[in-house]
Amino acid sequence: MSSLRNWLITDTPTSRRHAQLASFYHGWLEFKANRLALLGLVILCLLVLIAALAPWIAPHSPFSQDLGNRLQPLGSDEHLLGTDSLGRDLLSRLIYGSRITLYIVALVALIAPIAGLFVGTVAGYVGGWTDTILMRITDIFLAFPRLILALAFVAALGAGIENAVLAISLTAWPPYARIARAETLSIRRSDYISAVKLQGAGALRIITKHIWPLCIASLIVRITLDMAGIILAAAGLGFLGLGARPPSPEWGAMIAEGRKFILDFWWVATVPGLAIFTVSLAFNLLGDGLRDVLDPKSNK
Amino acid sequence: MSPWGSWFFKIIRTLGSISVTMVGLLFITFIIGRVMPIDPVISIVGERATKAMYDAAYLDLGLDKPVIVQFFYYLADVLRGDFGVSYLNARPVIDDIRRVFPATLELATLGTLFGVFIGVPLGVIAAVKRDTWIDQIARVIALVGYSMPIFWLGMIALLVFYGMLGWVGGPGRVGIFYVDLVPPVTGMILIDSALDGQWDVFRDAITHIILPASLLGYYSLAYISRMTRSFMLEQLNAEYITTARVKGLSEWAVVWRHAFGNIKVQLITVIALSYAGLLEGSVLTEIIFSWPGIGSYITTALLSADMNAVLGGTVVVGLVFVCLNVFSDLLYSQFDPRAK
Amino acid sequence: MKLLDVENLKVSFPTRTGVFDAVRGVSFTLGQERLGIVGESGSGKSMTGRAILRLIRPPGRVTADRIAIEGEDILSMSEKQMRSVRGQRISMVLQDPKFSLNPVMRVGDQITEAYSVHAKSSRAETRRKALEMLEAVSIRDPERVFRSYPHEMSGGMGQRIMIAMMLIPEPKILIADEPTSALDVSVQGQVLNIMDKLVQQRGMGLILISHDLNLVSSFCDRVLIMYAGRIVETCRADALHDAQHPYTRGLLNSLPRLDEPRTQLEVLKRDPAWSEAPSVSGAS
Numbered sequence: 001m002s003s004l005r006n007w008l009i010t011d012t013p014t015s016r017r018h019a020q021l022a023s024f025y026h027g028w029l030e031f032k033a034n035r036l037a038l039l040g041l042v043i044l045c046l047l048v049l050i051a052a053l054a055p056w057i058a059p060h061s062p063f064s065q066d067l068g069n070r071l072q073p074l075g076s077d078e079h080l081l082g083t084d085s086l087g088r089d090l091l092s093r094l095i096y097g098s099r100i101t102l103y104i105v106a107l108v109a110l111i112a113p114i115a116g117l118f119v120g121t122v123a124g125y126v127g128g129w130t131d132t133i134l135m136r137i138t139d140i141f142l143a144f145p146r147l148i149l150a151l152a153f154v155a156a157l158g159a160g161i162e163n164a165v166l167a168i169s170l171t172a173w174p175p176y177a178r179i180a181r182a183e184t185l186s187i188r189r190s191d192y193i194s195a196v197k198l199q200g201a202g203a204l205r206i207i208t209k210h211i212w213p214l215c216i217a218s219l220i221v222r223i224t225l226d227m228a229g230i231i232l233a234a235a236g237l238g239f240l241g242l243g244a245r246p247p248s249p250e251w252g253a254m255i256a257e258g259r260k261f262i263l264d265f266w267w268v269a270t271v272p273g274l275a276i277f278t279v280s281l282a283f284n285l286l287g288d289g290l291r292d293v294l295d296p297k298s299n300k
Numbered sequence: 301m302s303p304w305g306s307w308f309f310k311i312i313r314t315l316g317s318i319s320v321t322m323v324g325l326l327f328i329t330f331i332i333g334r335v336m337p338i339d340p341v342i343s344i345v346g347e348r349a350t351k352a353m354y355d356a357a358y359l360d361l362g363l364d365k366p367v368i369v370q371f372f373y374y375l376a377d378v379l380r381g382d383f384g385v386s387y388l389n390a391r392p393v394i395d396d397i398r399r400v401f402p403a404t405l406e407l408a409t410l411g412t413l414f415g416v417f418i419g420v421p422l423g424v425i426a427a428v429k430r431d432t433w434i435d436q437i438a439r440v441i442a443l444v445g446y447s448m449p450i451f452w453l454g455m456i457a458l459l460v461f462y463g464m465l466g467w468v469g470g471p472g473r474v475g476i477f478y479v480d481l482v483p484p485v486t487g488m489i490l491i492d493s494a495l496d497g498q499w500d501v502f503r504d505a506i507t508h509i510i511l512p513a514s515l516l517g518y519y520s521l522a523y524i525s526r527m528t529r530s531f532m533l534e535q536l537n538a539e540y541i542t543t544a545r546v547k548g549l550s551e552w553a554v555v556w557r558h559a560f561g562n563i564k565v566q567l568i569t570v571i572a573l574s575y576a577g578l579l580e581g582s583v584l585t586e587i588i589f590s591w592p593g594i595g596s597y598i599t600t601a602l603l604s605a606d607m608n609a610v611l612g613g614t615v616v617v618g619l620v621f622v623c624l625n626v627f628s629d630l631l632y633s634q635f636d637p638r639a640k
Numbered sequence: 641m642k643l644l645d646v647e648n649l650k651v652s653f654p655t656r657t658g659v660f661d662a663v664r665g666v667s668f669t670l671g672q673e674r675l676g677i678v679g680e681s682g683s684g685k686s687m688t689g690r691a692i693l694r695l696i697r698p699p700g701r702v703t704a705d706r707i708a709i710e711g712e713d714i715l716s717m718s719e720k721q722m723r724s725v726r727g728q729r730i731s732m733v734l735q736d737p738k739f740s741l742n743p744v745m746r747v748g749d750q751i752t753e754a755y756s757v758h759a760k761s762s763r764a765e766t767r768r769k770a771l772e773m774l775e776a777v778s779i780r781d782p783e784r785v786f787r788s789y790p791h792e793m794s795g796g797m798g799q800r801i802m803i804a805m806m807l808i809p810e811p812k813i814l815i816a817d818e819p820t821s822a823l824d825v826s827v828q829g830q831v832l833n834i835m836d837k838l839v840q841q842r843g844m845g846l847i848l849i850s851h852d853l854n855l856v857s858s859f860c861d862r863v864l865i866m867y868a869g870r871i872v873e874t875c876r877a878d879a880l881h882d883a884q885h886p887y888t889r890g891l892l893n894s895l896p897r898l899d900e901p902r903t904q905l906e907v908l909k910r911d912p913a914w915s916e917a918p919s920v921s922g923a924s
Contacts, residue, residue, distance in 0.1 A: 009535050140324030143622045144614075145580040148598065149328075155602045157333045228447055237585050240599055255452055262459050273452035280447035292414045341672050441762070539739040545695060546734075547754045548727035636744070 018130045030293050035045055037289020042283035052096040058092035062249045084257060084268050093249035100250045101279060104165055104234045104243075105227060111169040112226075115178025120208050121215065123177070124184025137179070138174045139267050146171040147233055154242045161244040162200055164237045179222060185214045217294045222285035228280035233277050251276050304475030310630075319625055323375070325618045329611045330374050336362075358488050383612030388604055395611035396597060401616065403473060403488025404586070408578040409511035410490075416518025420567065422521065423528025427536060428555055435544055438525055444523025450581050454515050454588040461511055469507035469591035478504050512589045516581055520574045527570045531563040538562075565636045572628035643845040644670035644692070644730075647705040650868075651687045661688040666870035668922025670813065670845045674836070675922075676860035676877065677849045678891075682871040684848045690813045693732060728758040728814040728885050731806040733835070735865050735921050736822035737798025741790035748786035751805045758809045773804040777834050796827035803835055807842070814839060815847045820855070820921050833860055851876065853880075853891055862921045865891070868915035874922045 013019035032038055034224070050057065059078070066087030073084050081090040123134035141149075153167035187193060187210070196206060237243040240254025246253065251272040258269030349357070363436045377383070383393035398542045408445035416600050461467050469475060473489055489508065493502040513518035535541065536559050582628045583595035590596070596611050651663035663684040670674070679685040680778050691702045694714070705716045709729055714722065734740035742750055751770040754858070755761070761769075767786075774782035777800040790798060799819060807816065816835065820828040839846045856863055857880045865888050867872040873885040883889060890908040 002316075136320065136324065140321055141329065141496055143321050143325060143625065144328070144618050145432065145576065145582050146619055147583055148614050148617055150636065151583070151598060152332050152610055155605065156609050157609065232447075232449050239451055239584065240587075241603070252449075254450075255455070259455060262455060263463050266459060269455060270453070273449060273456070277448050277453065280442065280449075284443055284446050539734055539736070540742045542690075542695065543734060543805075544741045544742070544804075546693060546726055546732045548723045548757050548809075549753070550723060550727070558742055558745070562742070565744075 031277050031289055034289045036285045037292075038287065040282040040285030040287075041201075043278060044286060047098055047102065047279060047282070054099055058089075060089040060092040060237040062088060062093040062096040063247055064088065071261060071268065072202040073265075074267050074294045081271055082267050085253070085261060087111070090254075090268065092273055093254060094272060097249040097254065097272065097275070100161065100244055100248060101231060101234070103159065104168070105230060106228050107165045108169050108172060108234075109223050109227065111165070112172040112175045114168070114222055116173040116178075117180045117182045117212065117215060117219065119173070120177040120180025120182075121184045121211055125188060125203065125207055125211065131181075136297065137242050138177045141171065142174040142178075145169065145230075147236060149238065150233060151242070153238075154237060158246060159242045161248075161250075164234060164243045167237070168233050168288050171233075172226065172230060175226070176222065178220060179218050183218060184211050187211055187214055208290060220229070221291045221294050224290055225284055225285035227287065231280050231283070232273075232277060237281055271299075310633075314630060318622055320627050321617060321622050325622070326375060326378055326615060327371065329615055329618075330371050333607050334370060334374075336366075352517045356613045357429055372454050378615065379394060383615070384589045384602070384608035386609045387599065387606040388609065396609065397594065397612055397616050398599045399487070400592055400594050402484075403591060404579060404582050404595060405512055406488040407509065407516060407582055407585075407591065407593060410509060411516030411520050411578045412571065412575045414513060414517025415524045415578075416571055418517070419521035419524030420528050423525040423530075424532055424555065426525065426552075426562060426570040427532030428530045430533065435529075438529065442522040445519050449584075450515065450519060451584040451588055453518075454512065454585050456590060457511055457515055469504065471588075472503065473505060473591060475504050475506055475508070512585055512591060515585060515622055516578045519581055520578055523577065524567075524575050525582060526568055528563070528567065531566050565632050567629050568635070569628045573626045577623045579617055579620060641674060641711050642669040642671055642708075643710060644700060644847075645706060645711075646688075646692065647707075648708065649652070649688065650702070651684070651691050651696060661869055663691060665919045666865060666869075666871055666922070667919065668868070668874070670847060672804040672843055672845055673862060674839070674846045674848060674869050675694040676856035677847060677866055678851065678853055678856050678863060678865045678906070679866035680851060682868075685851075685866050686817055687848065689732060689817050689849050692815065693726055693730060722783045724758065724857045727754060727806075727809045727811065729811050731809070731811040732815040732817060733802050733806050733819050733905040735818040737790065737793070737795060737820070738853045740802060743790055744824040744902055745789075747788050747790060747793070747801055748788075750808050751786075751801070751808060754896065755808045770804075773808045774801070776807075776838060777804045778830075779804075794827075796831055799823060799831050800834060803838070804900070807838055808843065811844070815845070815849065817849045818851070819848070821850070821852070828855075842843070853895065862922075867881070870915065870917070870919040871922050872914055872917070872920060873878070874920055885914075886911065 002149060007018075008022050010018075010022060013022055018188060037179075047091040060082070064081065067081055069079075069087045070085055072083040072087075072283075076081070076082055079089045079091065081094065083089055084093070119134050119138065123131045149171045154163055157163040157166065177258050184207075192207060193210065194280075196210060201209075205299040234243060235252035235255070239256045241253065241256065244250040254272040255269045258265070258267075258272070262269050319493060330372045338343075358364070362373050365373075368417055381394050383397070384391050385391065386396055389396070422441075423544075424436050428433045430433055453582065458471070462470050474481075477512060482489060482498055482501050485495055489505040490502065493499070493505060536555075538559075541559060544558045548560075580594055583599060585591070586593045588596035594617060598610055599615040599616075601607075646669070649663055649666045649760045650661065650691075652659050652661045654660075657731045666684070666688055670906045677688065679778045690696055692701065692707060694717075698700050704715055706713060709725065713729055714725055715804065717725065742746070746830060748767070748770055751773065752763075752766045755766050755769055759766075774785055777796065779785050779800060785793070785797070785801070790801070793801065803819075814835075814914070820831055821893075823831060832855075835846070838844075839876060844859075850855060856876050860877045863875060863877050864871050865883075865885065867887050873883055875883055881892060882889075883892065887908070887910075890906065893906040894908055896902075896905060
């Protein structure tokens with residue numbers, strides 16, 4: 001094992017793959033030193049595990065109602081976190097709800113940055129009218145208040161989890177386009193791009209093989225930092241009843257259900273909120289940690 | 301060119317920029333309203349309309365004409381302030397918006413003031429006393445502000461401070477006895493009641509606005525303090541700060557006269573953005589506090605599929621957003637000597 | 641009595657991989673003369689200047705047996721006391737006026753500030769002194785410059801403004817940290833001459849910190865050569881070409897000269913023994 005470590009921290013890599021692994025390891029060491037960021041990563045890994053193993057770890061079905069056992073408090077016999085107004089086990093609903101959260105987050109995290117990457121790099125590389133028009137479109141989308149625009153989209157498309165994902169993605173992509181464009185502009189003028197062009201590389205090759213890899217770092221940092229906002233937006237939509245349809249155990253919708261009873265049965269609405277808070281917090285910590293490692297210019 | 305001349309051109313350019321953005325915005329709302337729903341007529345007249353109503357609405361919406369022509373009709377309508385009629389209450393949407401918007405403005409303004417007056421000094425101190433306990437606390441405050449769902453926190457705050465402790469007024473802008481007592485001048489109860497000298501209404505309004513405003517204010521101060529800290533750290537590392545210290549200036553003068561003086565302009569942008577963010581955050585907050593602002597107007601309309609109202613509200617908030625951004629850009633270029 | 645007396649100055653910074661000693665036992669004195677401190681990047685020359693002004697903040701550590709200005713010990717002074725020393729008794733000109741002047745404050749305000757920190761005076765009087773000072777650094781239109789912002793000035797003018805600002809409270813000692821490194825060659829001489837003239841006029845002591853050996857040897861009276869946080873050699877400027885230490889000789893030999901054509905310039909070979917040897921005293 002120590003020889004593997006020595007191989008990874010060497011000053012003289014023997015191949016490109018070796019150098020990449022070594023720099024990844026260095027980044028990992030630096031990231032690890034930030035204990036809060038590590039905590040964020042652990043929480044998120046737990047989330048993925050819980051979502052994956054939901055059918056095995058949830059004590060009950062998230063949908064089975066038990067009207068004789070409505071609104072049981074925390075720490076009840078069968079129900080660790082109590083039950084909601086229809087007698088459904090809150091813990092199980094929470095666990096299955098993590099799947100929905102992860103689903104939304106994963107989809108948006110794929111759609112928005114990729115769309116933004118395309119728009120931004122094409123705009124930055126081609127320049128001219130294409131750039132102006134694409135950036136105008138980006139600015140128009142940026143000019144909209146995100147949640148309200150997402151609401152308007154869902155109003156038109158109808159409620160549902162896929163529509164919610166689409167609506168959030170439509171409002172989330174502009175910042176990535178801006179980032180990608182900024183990176184493209186600064187890279188486009190550099191000497192090594194000129195060198196590659198002289199060797200006969202076409203625009204497509206330059207964009208995909210040279211510009212995209214360099215944008216990835218900033219995009220990753222931005223995605224993780226945006227994640228919290230995306231989760232909160234999804235929860236907001238769920239709270240308004242515009243996300244996953246009932247009886248889906250979506251965390252935002254659970255808060256809305258529990259709201260009616262909050263005076264006497266406060267845990268029904270509080271517990272899902274804590275879950276949302278924890279996951280958002282984890283993403284923020286992770287994002288901060290990643291930014292400190294990947295973006296040396298940032299002020300800690 | 302005289303300074304007045306160049307100023308004139310700047311205004312024209314800015315107006316042009318706003319116009320292009322607004323046209324784009326309107327195009328998007330147009331698409332959302334007419335093109336996207338499966339049957340836009342239904343979304344206007346509702347599902348129980350008779351065939352006659354349906355046909356009348358169909359022609360009235362101009363759906364027999366090409367899309368571009370429809371868009372121009374829509375544009376003309378909006379420019380006249382006509383957002384159509386609300387399906388819920390059969391009143392012009394624009395009237396509804398005029399009624400509800402000041403409530404949100406009042407909330408957002410108070411929240412931003414809260415955020416500025418606490419967030420800015422907090423950010424400066426966090427930067428100056430970097431890595432000390434004050435800095436850590438500021439960081440925690442900001443982290444919580446970025447991670448907590450505002451509607452959930454609002455719910456809990458209402459439960460604790462109103463339901464359990466009774467320290468603040470309940471949902472709504474004023475208590476039930478004070479509704480409609482004050483003649484609406486600006487639409488903002490705090491201002492109107494003060495203007496009219498009705499101090500009991502004023503006091504009651506304060507107890508009702510303080511919790512939602514503090515809630516929004518918390519989110520505002522999380523953002524503002526973080527940005528202030530970041531800007532200050534950047535400045536405190538600069539060479540001219542060393543120069544200021546070499547001159548023998550007190551630390552107070554170095555931090556506030558020199559470093560802070562350099563970030564004032566950037567802070568304007570941050571504050572404008574924060575204000576815009578609060579307008580957006582009000583959507584979910586207003587529901588919790590039964591606050592009759594544009595946020596609850598849009599969401600109620602949405603849940604009733606009242607597309608005209610939803611889109612009208614979206615356009616108005618979008619317009620305010622755009623103006624805020626442009627305004628802060630203008631202020632930036634006016635006050636930063638390097639940008640002139 | 642010497643203007644400045646430094647004995648065994650040490651500056652260190654804690655880093656993640658251990659403590660870094662930037663300055664390791666530097667001693668020298670300064671009279672009414674022009675003293676040059678030469679060294680490469682990392683030799684600790686800039687740190688020495690800042691340490692004397694006690695500008696180094698925690699976690700950096702500054703220790704010394706003695707730092708005294710005109711016989712008065714400043715090492716044990718409180719921060720409040722140091723604030724009246726800075727500017728009024730000892731001042732520093734920094735390298736690049738693009739960064740060392742406050743970009744959003746008018747030039748005039750920055751200069752009057754330097755004066756009014758230490759002297760109670762009416763606004764009109766302070767303004768007059770500032771304009772006077774601008775004239776003294778050969779700025780031809782002092783009124784206009786007074787109203788301008790730093791980014792409107794050229795590099796040379798910016799540096800002259802800096803000099804005016806640093807000399808207006810009439811300190812006895814001026815430290816110039818790479819004052820001409822950011823300037824065009826054509827302007828360097830001008831700025832140095834102005835600085836020199838004022839220093840002579842006021843009977844001040846000047847410490848010129850630079851990496852440029854030629855500059856220092858032609859401009860200063862005495863030279864200290866620093867390497868790895870220590871002084872390795874000290875001599876009079878006109879006796880520089882007779883220097884003994886192999887580092888100094890190496891520096892001299894790696895400079896190209898018109899009158900000694902060579903096919904290959906020498907590359908300095910560093911001997912680790914140089915950083916181990918104790919610091920030479922720069923007392924005059």
